[in-house]
Amino acid sequence: MNPQPLVIPQRLDADDLTALKAANPDVFLVVAQGEVPTEPPKANRHTWLTVISVLRGLLAAGKVAGIFTGPLIPIAATALGVGLDHAERAILDAPEVEDWTPERIAAKRAAVADPQT
Amino acid sequence: MNPRGHSPRGIGRRAYARALPVLLLALAVLILAGCASGYVTTSSGAIVPAATVQAQDITGDALSILQDVHNAAVAAHDAKAGAEPADVHAKRRAALLASASGLRAAWDGLSAWKLGSEGAGMAAVVGKVRDALPEMLDAAVALGVVSREYADAIGVFFGTASQGLVPKPLAKEGAPR
Numbered sequence: 332m333n334p335q336p337l338v339i340p341q342r343l344d345a346d347d348l349t350a351l352k353a354a355n356p357d358v359f360l361v362v363a364q365g366e367v368p369t370e371p372p373k374a375n376r377h378t379w380l381t382v383i384s385v386l387r388g389l390l391a392a393g394k395v396a397g398i399f400t401g402p403l404i405p406i407a408a409t410a411l412g413v414g415l416d417h418a419e420r421a422i423l424d425a426p427e428v429e430d431w432t433p434e435r436i437a438a439k440r441a442a443v444a445d446p447q448t
Numbered sequence: 449m450n451p452r453g454h455s456p457r458g459i460g461r462r463a464y465a466r467a468l469p470v471l472l473l474a475l476a477v478l479i480l481a482g483c484a485s486g487y488v489t490t491s492s493g494a495i496v497p498a499a500t501v502q503a504q505d506i507t508g509d510a511l512s513i514l515q516d517v518h519n520a521a522v523a524a525h526d527a528k529a530g531a532e533p534a535d536v537h538a539k540r541r542a543a544l545l546a547s548a549s550g551l552r553a554a555w556d557g558l559s560a561w562k563l564g565s566e567g568a569g570m571a572a573v574v575g576k577v578r579d580a581l582p583e584m585l586d587a588a589v590a591l592g593v594v595s596r597e598y599a600d601a602i603g604v605f606f607g608t609a610s611q612g613l614v615p616k617p618l619a620k621e622g623a624p625r
Contacts, residue, residue, distance in 0.1 A: 379486075429501050431508030432491040433559055439512060440555035444522040446544045448529035448537065 379422050383415050390415075494564065503614055504562060507570050510605055510618040511554050514577065517588050517602070518547050524591040540587050547584035550577035574609040581606055594621055 390408055398404075488501040522544050529537065553576035561568035585599040594602075598621040608615035 424502075429488060429490050429496075429562075430505040431558065431562070433562060434491075436508065436555055436559050436562070439508075439515065440552055442519070443515060443548050443551045443555075444519040445548050446522050446525050446541045448526050448541070 380419065383419050383422075387412070387415055490562070492562070503570050504558065506614065506617050507558055507561075507573050507609070510574070510602075510609070511551065511558065511577070513618055513620055514581075514602060514606075515551055516620075517594055517599075518544070518551060518584060520593045521584065521588040521591055522548075524593055525587070528591075543580070543583035543587050546580040547577065550580040553577065569612075570609050570614065571612040574606045578606050578610050 390412055394408065486498045487495045488498050489495050490501065525537070525540055525544055554573050557568060557573035557576050561570075561573060581603060585594075585603060588594050589596050589599050602618065605615045605618045
């Protein structure tokens with residue numbers, strides 16, 4: 332089996348590199364030239380949005396087929412529809428990328444003004 | 449009994465039985481998806497729960513708005529040099545120096561939170577600037593930088609956040625809330 336490659340940042344010093352190699356004998360270490368590219372954001376919201384969409388479809392089909400009969404089920408189905416809307420909103424509002432990166436925070440901090448008089 | 453030999457009670461029971469799995473499944477989805485879901489790969493490479501990133505973004509946005517108010521108050525304050533009693537000017541200067549210091553500490557706190565330092569969080573971050581807020585906001589209102597209503601909204605946001613609760617995101621003045 333080929334050793335698993337691992338890209339490590341250039342900023343690690345020699346001692347850290349030695350320690351890292353000793354701790355991971357089965358890992359092939361590659362020192363990055365420049366910054367290590369980060370992975371794209373994990374986008375699992377689409378899965379949830381699909382599930383919500385399917386549930387909405389089931390609800391609509393259930394209403395058409397007349398499954399939701401009786402005193403409580405129609406009310407529950409309506410409440411569920413509202414809940415699904417709420418869940419969809421919550422998922423869409425959740426971030427997939429961070430707005431405030433360390434660089435942006437540092438820039439904003441540097442722009443704090445002090446009174447001169 | 450209906451013409452097909454089923455009693456109304458039996459039909460209702462079957463309807464419940466058919467609808468119940470859908471309802472339970474939907475309930476499970478609501479529980480799982482009721483808050484910010486999933487993970488975000490941040491610029492540092494760390495994979496962080498989306499809810500945490502959302503709280504950090506809300507905090508950063510609020511600090512940014514607060515800093516805009518602070519900086520505008522500082523500019524208005526400096527423009528009043530020599531045009532108002534020295535003690536009034538000195539008192540406001542002290543308030544603005546305190547809020548500048550608090551803002552820098554809060555930004556440092558947000559950085560620490562993003563780096564995963566222990567004890568960091570929204571309450572800890574806003575707590576660093578909250579003590580300096582009342583005087584700075586009063587000064588900003590007196591200088592005509594913001595309305596009293598908006599200054600109160602900022603105060604409520606930071607008051608709520610300092611108690612460990614996640615407040616509604618703070619909008620810029622004039623923006624729809």
